[in-house]
Amino acid sequence: MYDILVVGAGTAGLSAGIYGVRQNKSVLILEANTFGGQIINTPDIENYPGIAHTSGFDFAMGLYQQAIDLGVEYRQARVASIEDAGDHKIAVLEDGDRIASRTIILATGAKNRPLGLAHEKEWIGRGISYCATCDGMFYRKKIVAVNGGGNTALEDAEFLSNIVEKVYVIHRRDQFRGEPVRVEKLRARENVEFVLNANITALLGQDRLEALEVTDKITGEKRIIKVNGLFVAIGQAPENMIFSNVVGLDKGGYIVAGEDCRTNVDGIFAAGDTRTKTVRQLTTAASDGAVAALAAVAYIHDNEMSA
Numbered sequence: 557m558y559d560i561l562v563v564g565a566g567t568a569g570l571s572a573g574i575y576g577v578r579q580n581k582s583v584l585i586l587e588a589n590t591f592g593g594q595i596i597n598t599p600d601i602e603n604y605p606g607i608a609h610t611s612g613f614d615f616a617m618g619l620y621q622q623a624i625d626l627g628v629e630y631r632q633a634r635v636a637s638i639e640d641a642g643d644h645k646i647a648v649l650e651d652g653d654r655i656a657s658r659t660i661i662l663a664t665g666a667k668n669r670p671l672g673l674a675h676e677k678e679w680i681g682r683g684i685s686y687c688a689t690c691d692g693m694f695y696r697k698k699i700v701a702v703n704g705g706g707n708t709a710l711e712d713a714e715f716l717s718n719i720v721e722k723v724y725v726i727h728r729r730d731q732f733r734g735e736p737v738r739v740e741k742l743r744a745r746e747n748v749e750f751v752l753n754a755n756i757t758a759l760l761g762q763d764r765l766e767a768l769e770v771t772d773k774i775t776g777e778k779r780i781i782k783v784n785g786l787f788v789a790i791g792q793a794p795e796n797m798i799f800s801n802v803v804g805l806d807k808g809g810y811i812v813a814g815e816d817c818r819t820n821v822d823g824i825f826a827a828g829d830t831r832t833k834t835v836r837q838l839t840t841a842a843s844d845g846a847v848a849a850l851a852a853v854a855y856i857h858d859n860e861m862s863a
């Protein structure tokens with residue numbers, strides 16, 4: 557039986573592993589794909605305090621190596637479900653294998669909803685971004701577009717309009733899900749142009765994004781908009797339904813857990829992008845990993861004292 561079983565080897569999961577083993581606890585991390593999580597393919601990270609510049613791969617590799625060197629056990633396996641057996645928890649793997657642990661930390665992250673267009677994946681870091689806070693500075697004084705109609709898209713557009721030459725806000729409706737006050741603020745900015753009732757139907761360029769083909773949903777008319785960058789902000793989706801019989805989820809599918817990373821089940825914690833929170837970044841994921849691991853250790857000690 558492990559002390560701490562972590563589901564997901566992104567920034568939150570690996571940070572939890574580091575903090576767990578440094579408290580002399582046995583830790584197993586289970587990862588469905590390769591370690592590193594969503595940051596792994598990002599060419600440039602420039603907002604992690606203390607590291608002026610690194611790549612997603614180097615960042616993830618550093619975290620992984622640190623965890624392994626400290627004694628974290630790592631296994632590539634997808635967790636299909638979890639069970640709460642009171643004083644211990646069980647992770648059931650896709651192949652049917654069952655692994656018992658005193659505590660579980662769910663660090664399964666979230667995925668950005670893609671547009672689903674050709675070149676989208678291959679041009680991440682070459683014109684395509686899902687994170688204005690992370691990548692906005694690479695487009696200083698350039699022309700960009702933001703796609704989406706929620707608060708994230710509106711916030712991204714506002715942030716970008718402070719640093720770029722021009723921002724197109726492209727949205728499939730003429731009404732926004734985001735707050736009206738944000739829309740009004742953007743309308744007042746001279747370097748923001750709204751392209752409404754419109755879908756992006758193609759990403760154009762040679763080996764990076766150079767222009768967007770945008771189709772008007774009402775007239776069917778196509779328009780080419782030259783841009784250096786596109787920020788896709790059509791939402792994020794966690795994949796937590798497999799845990800919903802055990803832990804509570806909010807209406808967006810995120811695991812309900814506060815800054816202490818505790819879920820509604822004693823001994824099960826949630827860390828990183830997968831939990832209800834406002835800022836989803838590397839720093840907050842790493843911080844959650846530490847908080848969740850130390851909360852798991854405290855839970856184990858409390859149980860030992862009362863046994």
Ligand SMILES: Cc1cc2nc3c(=O)[nH]c(=O)nc-3n(C[C@H](O)[C@H](O)[C@H](O)COP(=O)(O)OP(=O)(O)OC[C@H]3O[C@@H](n4cnc5c(N)ncnc54)[C@H](O)[C@@H]3O)c2cc1C
Pocket residue numbers: 563564565566567568569586587588589590591592593594595598600601602603604633634635636663664665666667668680685686687690691795827828829830836837838839841
């Ligand atoms: C393109 C891009 C660029 C970004 N750039 C920056 C940046 O410059 N700076 C910044 O601060 N933030 C950036 N972010 C945000 C940052 O990457 C995330 O906030 C952070 O990675 C969240 O870490 P996490 O560990 O919570 O989740 P994730 O990184 O999503 O890791 C979750 C892991 O869990 C695994 N998993 C999921 N389900 C299961 C399962 N059932 N069984 C086993 N494993 C499972 C997944 O495979 C994944 O590896 C960027 C995000 C993207 C997409």
